[in-house]
Amino acid sequence: MNTLTLLDPVIASAQHPWWQGAVIYQIYPRSFMDANGDGIGDLPGITARLDHVARLGADAIWISPFFTSPMKDFGYDVSDYCDVDPIFGTLADFDALVARAHDLGLRVLIDQVYAHTSDQHAWFIESRSSKENAKADWYVWADAKPDGSPPSNWQSVFGGPAWRWDARRGQYYMHNFLDSQPQLNCHNPEVQEALLGVARFWLERGVDGFRIDALNFAMHDPALRDNPPAPATDKPRTRPFDFQLKRYNQSHRDIEKFIERIRALTDQYDGIFTVAEVGGDEADAQMKAYTHAENHLNSAYGFDFLYAERLTPGLVKAALSAWPATSGTGWPSWAFENHDAPRALSRWISPDHRDAFARLKALLLVCLRGNAIIYQGEELGLGQVDIPFAQLQDPEAIANWPLTLSRDGARTPMPWVAGVPDAGFGSEAPWLPVGQDNLAHAADVQEADPQSLLAFTRQCIAFRKAHKALALGTVSRCDADAVFLLIERTVAGETLRCLFNFGEAPVAVPAYALGGDVLMCVNAGQAHILPAFAAVVLSV
Structure with a gap:
């Protein structure tokens, strides 16, 4: 039995900006809706389905990268920060999306990827051409050690050394992720200016904020000191990255100075929200550092729940306790699912209790102090799809098969319509399979059922908005x-x-x-x- 009592809605004021206590809906554009039938979701597809998000009661959408990219990491390897990749549409399509979202009362947040670019970005092409060009110091370059080995022992997230030799420069370049994602040198003021120019470009197009990807990876130790080994653990280690304490390849203290410049820019516009993605062994301290003052970011997006094997009362208490309502402590943002983490219902509960647990989870999220981020399909109760090796797209899963759970399983297309071959996605040959088990949870089936999880999620969001104690x-x-x-x-x-x-x-x-x-x-x-x-x- 579900009951709902509504009071006057919470209205943003000068004391409480719109984003404080907001419900944000994450859209992974490749998998949301395909408007042109090529198998890949796109910006017009998002625009066509925004009514679904508005009816849910969300305050904003967060759109994962749609910028020009060779797509080796599906948009997080940017080759042009200020344009739309043709597979997603055009700048005009983006403008139309923003206009439609604003008409529906939805704010628009987009990703900003400041730690690295694609190796096909014009900046990197120039930087690698010589040691003397105008952008020679825009990326992290270093000479080999006398024996020819890399400058430090740093390891990449996706496996192997965080350095790749480049014969054109006769040096190594750093990459914390794929070797096709060279590390920007954000210590360089010119690089910071260029990235602030990117942010300004999108602010002028009407976006309402940014989720800043992997922000703690944005600056390294210029002395290139080796990372110390990590303490022994009983947990399996699938990557060399896991054998080190990431002391020097990330989280440099000067990131805060760059954050102050980002905040100074966003404060020139009305109602802009900034949230940092911060992961790693010392994420809590860095999240606090990046949000602790009025000249820092508004919020931080942590990993407390995203990779947890179980959802327990103790985990929730620990997460909330880390963000007390005290002076100098920032405002948290919570997510149970996203495009990088396995679907929560597949991690946290057995199939026989799935429906009941999904409702508890939905109500819990809106009862947490902080912003609530819902990943597309979470409101439908989608589960993780088992993607066979031959159909994998995720470079990390392919490299570490079978020990790394594929991110593809949480990136499968949205099932909009249960009774048609393409599940209403827009293509019968989508870039990833929809997943047969998820068809039973399609949006049209739940739309017709007032007792569905979709209907209950709408109730939960309305309940949060109706009670100031929950929102603020x-x-x-x-x-x-x-x-x-x-x-x-x-x-x-x-x-x-x-x-x-x-x-x-x-x-x-x-x-x-x-x-x-x-x-x-x-x-x-x-x-x-x-x-x-x-x-x-x-x-x-």
Whole structure:
């Protein structure tokens, strides 16, 4: 049984900008909607399906890269920051998308990739041509050691050394990811100016903010000191990257100075939101550093949940505890899924409990303090698709097969219509298979069912917007045991108590947590006993 009580919606003000407490919907353009039938989603396809996002109740969309690219890392290897790759459309298509989104009340966020470019970018082509050209110092170049080996022991995320020899320059260039993604030298003020010019280009086209990709990789230690080995662990290591503490190839302290320049630019425009993607062993400290002041970024996007094997009350409590509502602590953004991580329902729950757990998960996300980011298809309850090796596109999965779970399984096309060969995606031969199990969760099937997960997700978002305590309130209390979680959210004039049972058996709610009016519940009709995978929100 699901119940919903609506109050006056929370309205952004000078004290509370639009993005604080926002619900953001991530779109992976290759897989959202194909408007021209070539098997790859595109910008006109996104525009055609924006009504779906607006009906969901999201405040903004975040579009993963659509810039000109050789697509070796599917857009995160940019060869022209200021144009649209032809497979996605044109700049005019982007302008039309922004106009339609704004008409629907949706803000538009786009990715910015500042740590590296494609090796086909004009900047790199010039940089590698000689040691004396105008862009010679725009990338990270270094001489070989006397024995010809790379300048340091740094390893790339995708496997192997983070250095590649280039005979044209007679030097190594650095790459933290693919060797076709050379590392920009963001210590160089000219590079910073060029990247700020890119941001300005898109701001002038009407975007409302940026998700900044792999920001902690943007600067390295200029002394090229070797990384120390990582402590021993019982966890399997599938890449040389995992054997090191990433002390010197990333996270240089001067990244904060560049962040101040980014913020100074975005403050010249109204209502711009910036969120940093920060991963790695010391992500928490870096996320705080990048968001702790008014001249820094607005938020940080962490990995607390994205790769967690299980969703537990303790994990939620730890994540919330790391972001208290204290002066000097930034505003968090949370996601359970994205284009790089396996689908949450495939990681966290067995198939026989999937439907009940999906509802608990949806309600939990809107009860967390911070922004809620929903990845396309999450509102439908899509699972991870098993992609056979012959159909893999993900370069990391191909290189580390079979030990690395393919990112392709979370990037499969959206199933819009259950009863047609192309699932309503727009092509019967999409770049990745839709996945037969996901067809049963198609949008048209759920649209017709008022008890569907899609309908419930809309309720959850509306519920969050209706209660200022959820959108903006502090976490005044958080208790957790093996299966029971209590989150108390408080703002002036309102306190909500959110109770969750993560277990397969009923749990008795502690006496101190009882009392108040039931405002919303999932898989339960009363507050004192929570059945399996049940949740209740009380007004206290």
